[in-house]
Amino acid sequence: MKVYKEKILWDLYYHYNFKxxxxxPYILKISLNSCCGKFFFDKKKINSLFVNINNICNQxxxxxKCKKSISEFKIKKKDNIAIKLTLRKKNMYNFLYKILNLSLPLxxxxxxxxxxxxxxxxxxxFGIKDYSIFPEINSSINDLNFIIGLNISIVFKNSNIEKSFTFLNYLNFPFKDV
Known part of the structure; x- marks a missing residue:
């Protein structure tokens, strides 16, 4: 947050000549989503995922919950099928720092x-194929026999594609070279 207020805010201001x-533009929120599709019958694995995401984000x-029953997939109404989380303010910037500097390089x-x-x-x-790259993950033997992906969405305010790309470049986001 300090980097945004002291550096990125003014770099964007002068780069685009805002009046x-x-x-x-600024980051409004970061949304995380993880689906429990392959193991939603196993309460132990779902609870382990819940605790691990709680440890990662400090929230x-x-x-x-499932909105309707689907007999082909053996899903009943109101079954837990995914875990979602919305980060704002301090938790959002802490998570962004953690993922850019600690997790993605691993x-x-x-x-x-x-x-x-x-x-x-x-x-x-963007998505992460295995969420166990975070250092806060409980690495007991029971947790290591399944891989869970994590979808991450960074939502901007007052932005378009070009401004968001510039904003993330100022944050040193690791983009692929095309």
């Missing part, structure tokens, strides 16, 4: 994040 400081996640063969994962509003979305 008002309120026009500068309690929420279970997403991925074996990491070449960078794709540059074309922006939507029309300038929000950036």
């Amino acid at each position: 008002n400081i309120m026009q500068i 309690k996640p929420v279970f997403a 991925i074996k063969g990491f070449e960078g994040l794709p540059q074309n994962s922006f939507d029309d509003f300038g929000n950036y979305n």
Whole structure:
């Protein structure tokens, strides 16, 4: 947060020649989502995922419930099928620092994040195939026999694709070289 207020805010202000400081794009929230599709019958694994995501983000996640029953998948109404979490303010910046400086460099063969994962509003979305790259993960033997992906969405305010890309470049986001 300190880096944003002291450096990035003014770099964007002068780069785009904004007339008002309120026009500068900023990160509104970071949303995390993890689906429990392969093991939603196993309460122990779901609780382990819940505790681990709680440890990663220092915030309690929420279970997403199934809206209707689907007999082909053996899912009943109101079963827990995913875990979601929205980070704002201090927790958001702490998570962003953690993922950029501690977790992404630990991925074996990491070449960078794709540059074309922006939507029309300038929000950036990417996924991690295995969430165990975070140092806070409980590494007991029971947890290591399944791999869970994590979808991360960075939502911007007052932005488009070009401004968001510039913002993330000022944060030293590890994009792939095209």
